[in-house]
Amino acid sequence: MTASTIARNTAAAGGDGAGKKPPRVPRDRTSLWRKLVRDRLLWLCLLPGLAYFLIFHLGAAFGMVIAFTDYWPGISVAQSNLVGVETFQKMFGDPDFWHAVVNTVEISLLQLVFYFPVPLGLALLLHSLTSTTIKRLVQNVVYLPHFISWVIVVALFQQILGGAGVVNGFLADHGLHTVDIIGNPDAFKPLLIAQVIWKDSGWGTIIFLAALAQVDDTLYEASAMDGAGPWRRFWHVTLPGIRSVIVLLLVLRLGEVLSVGFEQLLLQRDAVGPGAGEIIDTYVFYKSLGGGGDFPLAAAAGIFKGVIGAILVYAANKVAHRLGEQGVYR
Amino acid sequence: MSSELSRRSVFRAIGLGATAVAVPSLISACGDGSGGGGVGNAGTEQAAWPTYTAAKVPAPDLPGDGNDVQNGYTKYPSQVGTATNGKPGDGSVVKAVVITYGTPPGPKETNKFLQAVNEALGIDLQLTVVPDADYQAKMATLMAGDDLPDIMNIGGGYILPREADFVASKCADLSEYLSGDAVKAYPNLANIPTRAWKDMGRVKGRIMGVPVERPAPGNIFFANREMWKGVGVDDKAFSAGGWTSTDLLTAAKALTKDKKYALGASKSGNFGLGVHAPAWGAPNLWKNDGGTFSSYFTTPEFKQAVAFMRDLFAAGVYYPDALTVSQVDAKTHFAGQITGSLTDGFGAYSQMVTSAKGAYTVAPALPYAGGSAGGKIFAARSVFGYTVLKKAAPERIKLLLRVLDFLAAPFGTKEYELVHYGVEGTHFTRDAAGNPVQTDLWKGGENKTNLPITYLCDAPQVLFYPGVSPEAIALMHSFEQKTAPNLVRNPAYGLVSDTASKSEAAIRKTITDVLNSVVMGRASLDDWDAAVKRYKADGGDKIGEEYGKEYAASK
Numbered sequence: 001m002t003a004s005t006i007a008r009n010t011a012a013a014g015g016d017g018a019g020k021k022p023p024r025v026p027r028d029r030t031s032l033w034r035k036l037v038r039d040r041l042l043w044l045c046l047l048p049g050l051a052y053f054l055i056f057h058l059g060a061a062f063g064m065v066i067a068f069t070d071y072w073p074g075i076s077v078a079q080s081n082l083v084g085v086e087t088f089q090k091m092f093g094d095p096d097f098w099h100a101v102v103n104t105v106e107i108s109l110l111q112l113v114f115y116f117p118v119p120l121g122l123a124l125l126l127h128s129l130t131s132t133t134i135k136r137l138v139q140n141v142v143y144l145p146h147f148i149s150w151v152i153v154v155a156l157f158q159q160i161l162g163g164a165g166v167v168n169g170f171l172a173d174h175g176l177h178t179v180d181i182i183g184n185p186d187a188f189k190p191l192l193i194a195q196v197i198w199k200d201s202g203w204g205t206i207i208f209l210a211a212l213a214q215v216d217d218t219l220y221e222a223s224a225m226d227g228a229g230p231w232r233r234f235w236h237v238t239l240p241g242i243r244s245v246i247v248l249l250l251v252l253r254l255g256e257v258l259s260v261g262f263e264q265l266l267l268q269r270d271a272v273g274p275g276a277g278e279i280i281d282t283y284v285f286y287k288s289l290g291g292g293g294d295f296p297l298a299a300a301a302g303i304f305k306g307v308i309g310a311i312l313v314y315a316a317n318k319v320a321h322r323l324g325e326q327g328v329y330r
Numbered sequence: 331m332s333s334e335l336s337r338r339s340v341f342r343a344i345g346l347g348a349t350a351v352a353v354p355s356l357i358s359a360c361g362d363g364s365g366g367g368g369v370g371n372a373g374t375e376q377a378a379w380p381t382y383t384a385a386k387v388p389a390p391d392l393p394g395d396g397n398d399v400q401n402g403y404t405k406y407p408s409q410v411g412t413a414t415n416g417k418p419g420d421g422s423v424v425k426a427v428v429i430t431y432g433t434p435p436g437p438k439e440t441n442k443f444l445q446a447v448n449e450a451l452g453i454d455l456q457l458t459v460v461p462d463a464d465y466q467a468k469m470a471t472l473m474a475g476d477d478l479p480d481i482m483n484i485g486g487g488y489i490l491p492r493e494a495d496f497v498a499s500k501c502a503d504l505s506e507y508l509s510g511d512a513v514k515a516y517p518n519l520a521n522i523p524t525r526a527w528k529d530m531g532r533v534k535g536r537i538m539g540v541p542v543e544r545p546a547p548g549n550i551f552f553a554n555r556e557m558w559k560g561v562g563v564d565d566k567a568f569s570a571g572g573w574t575s576t577d578l579l580t581a582a583k584a585l586t587k588d589k590k591y592a593l594g595a596s597k598s599g600n601f602g603l604g605v606h607a608p609a610w611g612a613p614n615l616w617k618n619d620g621g622t623f624s625s626y627f628t629t630p631e632f633k634q635a636v637a638f639m640r641d642l643f644a645a646g647v648y649y650p651d652a653l654t655v656s657q658v659d660a661k662t663h664f665a666g667q668i669t670g671s672l673t674d675g676f677g678a679y680s681q682m683v684t685s686a687k688g689a690y691t692v693a694p695a696l697p698y699a700g701g702s703a704g705g706k707i708f709a710a711r712s713v714f715g716y717t718v719l720k721k722a723a724p725e726r727i728k729l730l731l732r733v734l735d736f737l738a739a740p741f742g743t744k745e746y747e748l749v750h751y752g753v754e755g756t757h758f759t760r761d762a763a764g765n766p767v768q769t770d771l772w773k774g775g776e777n778k779t780n781l782p783i784t785y786l787c788d789a790p791q792v793l794f795y796p797g798v799s800p801e802a803i804a805l806m807h808s809f810e811q812k813t814a815p816n817l818v819r820n821p822a823y824g825l826v827s828d829t830a831s832k833s834e835a836a837i838r839k840t841i842t843d844v845l846n847s848v849v850m851g852r853a854s855l856d857d858w859d860a861a862v863k864r865y866k867a868d869g870g871d872k873i874g875e876e877y878g879k880e881y882a883a884s885k
Contacts, residue, residue, distance in 0.1 A: 072491065072492045072495065073470050073471070073473040073474030073491065073492070073496070074473050074474070074492060074495055074496040074499055074500055075499070076476075096840070154654075158651060158654055162650065162651040162654065163650025163651045164589070164649065164650045164651055164668075165651075168650075169589070172589070182651055182654060183650075183651055183652075183653060183654060183850075185852060268654070270597055270653050270654075270843075270846070271597075271651070271653040271654040273843050273846060273847045273852065274840075274843050275847070275852070285467075286836065286839050287836055288470070288491075289466065289467040289470050289471070290466055290467065290835075290839070291466050291488070291489060291490075291491060291835030291836060291838075291839060292491060292833070292835055292836035292839070293470065293490075293491020293492050293832065293835065293836075294491075294836065295474075
């Protein structure tokens with residue numbers, strides 16, 4: 001059966017059911033088809049990305065159903081029994097879970113306050129460089145740590161700051177007090193932020209630099225002629241020029257407020273214990289893949305994270321609109 | 331117009347996809363595995379253990395006791411026989427998954443060891459090696475999938491989520507092939523001692539796997555003898571015995587200086603818990619008090635051991651960053667003489683001796699006495715793990731068992747030689763005395779560490795390692811003789827508990843986190859009591875009850 005015969009049959013069937021109403025739909029279809037044909041190249045470019053989201057995000061989201069069952073690896077989802085919201089009750093009743101949530105939010109806020117502005121500042125500094133050679137060189141150097149895996153970054157920090165590391169070795173050799181950083185729960189959260197800044201602030205400049213490049217140079221010239229110093233030019237030209245990008249990134253960041261970097265934490269959690277190092281993701285890991293085998297709980301925590309993230313994005317977007325910004329979407 | 335069509339075909343494709351996923355699981359639903367049934371042995375008819383039939387082996391010059399002390403060989407036997415008839419396989423592909431402590435093996439096109447093993451076994455072995463660090467996560471994923479390999483080893487000391495449930499529902503029941511005299515069809519499997527089968531245990535009364543045997547000593551306090559000699563505990567710690575916790579603390583303090591540390595430590599080692607707990611007289615994981623089981627966490631002896639480890643930590647004698655280094659790094663520190671000791675399993679011995687390159691003596695220290703009832707050593711589970719087979723037709727199961735039988739060929743046979751030393755002339759040569767000497771190819775990575783087939787199945791272990799001196803063999807043999815009377819066994823090995831299968835891994839993690847905090851002085855000993863209380867409430871007590879019932883049923 002060819003496409004056109006099916007379409008004809010369908011149209012005929014639709015006609016029977018709809019009585020005497022004029023067949024309005026086919027005209028729309030044709031125009032959609034025409035649009036598709038006209039923009040076929042764009043659609044083709046979009047296809048792989050669309051397939052990715054359909055299969056790995058939307059498709060995988062159906063797996064959330066296991067949060068409401070007693071599934072365990074070894075049986076299929078279809079074989080497991082529905083248990084309703086029992087898993088959620090168990091999770092919300094577990095003090096360890098709330099402890100992990102508190103840690104996660106703390107780390108997330110620290111990242112927001114101390115990490116988020118760093119790429120912006122770095123981008124502004126880079127943007128103010130006049131020599132393109134130096135600018136390129138610095139850019140490349142600060143991008144590099146992004147490509148180093150967390151295992152290496154954590155080992156690097158340990159080799160430098162650890163109890164048997166370079167810094168403490170130097171201090172001990174000179175009869176000075178050694179410092180307790182790695183494995184010290186009190187120093188753990190600042191250490192995490194320092195690692196993120198070292199690793200990713202360079203990479204984070206890319207979007208800001210692109211935004212800065214969009215700011216019209218004539219505005220700088222005009223304000224300079226009006227007697228504006230560097231600080232006033234930054235305040236009245238640069239910042240308004242990139243404000244929408246900052247707000248956009250901030251809103252997106254809020255959506256991930258409960259994801260603070262699984263690998264980084266998993267690698268270091270045991271050294272400081274769950275008191276300082278347990279986040280939602282490691283809590284979930286130890287309850288499921290890491291030995292506990294409680295997959296419904298892992299799915300429930302995933303849903304919890306998703307719902308909170310969605311609410312925050314929605315709220316932040318509304319606030320952005322109130323402030324007269326575009327936000328992520330209208 | 332064809333947008334309608336494509337929309338329909340997309341829906342059809344999704345529907346088809348969903349069916350394709352659902353069908354195999356419906357087939358497997360015919361088994362008994364949908365979660366609720368229970369995996370215990372109580373109330374089931376229990377398959378008899380395989381009849382032990384000792385294989386003929388060359389006479390050892392350091393004879394064992396047939397139980398806790400291994401046969402020791404200070405030189406390789408001059409005559410080696412064969413232990414199998416013909417090739418076990420039919421040339422078919424056999425997929426297997428196994429834990430690895432090495433790096434991935436080279437592809438079969440270039441790997442002469444794998445080629446020789448394939449040739450001898452008559453199969454095309456496709457081995458998936460899972461690094462130790464990823465083992466639990468990877469195995470849980472594998473268990474959830476529908477495409478299981480033919481042979482799976484569950485080992486390395488890990489408890490997998492719902493392990494017994496998985497084995498009961500997805501793996502082949504081997505009872506009819508192995509129980510009682512049936513095992514005689516596989517003479518090398520019949521040579522595996524009964525204690526190994528028992529420690530593996532049954533599931534629902536059935537024999538579901540083949541154990542990979544391990545000798546009696548559990549965790550051992552391996553020491554750099556020369557370093558400890560310098561602080562005056564040589565005789566007490568290594569030959570005469572009778573040293574105490576005070577001796578250990580004093581010596582460790584004296585030894586720790588100039589960036590050298592008395593005690594090595596790692597993330598997985600829990601500050602040498604496996605040595606300190608029995609030294610203070612704690613039971614081996616579970617205590618069986620007339621049929622009532624309680625966890626070692628709950629005993630006062632265990633708490634004393636924790637308090638002592640806390641003192642050791644406070645004295646600064648552990649390697650700093652104890653909880654950030656891996657066991658591999660900890661071994662490097664020991665080999666580099668940065669640390670004076672390391673707690674590790676028996677199996678680490680030969681490698682530690684080799685790494686020492688004769689610069690110092692790797693000596694297993696005798697247990698020290700902590701408290702009044704101490705001075706003990708934990709017996710290891712008699713198995714490294716056990717190997718299960720995917721459900722298949724009887725002919726296929728028999729073929730796979732023949733493969734395992736080949737791998738279990740005892741020391742002093744051609745088969746053992748191939749599996750443990752590789753191909754003569756390629757992977758090993760012989761010295762004047764006829765001992766195998768490993769070649770650079772083997773040492774460089776084409777070996778059984780990187781192609782860990784001996785974790786699929788293995789012969790009962792003996793004390794003989796190529797490249798390890800007769801003195802080192804004799805040292806370990808004497809250690810086994812001296813510690814044999816002090817071995818503490820785990821009464822729960824081989825018993826199955828539903829609750830343990832479901833939640834032990836998680837509640838163990840929780841209490842181990844507290845243990846580490848207490849040792850490091852971040853939490854108090856009162857916090858330990860609270861953690862024990864929580865452990866009991868979260869399932870510890872229930873597991874004990876279930877072991878009690880199982881134990882009563884198995885008597």
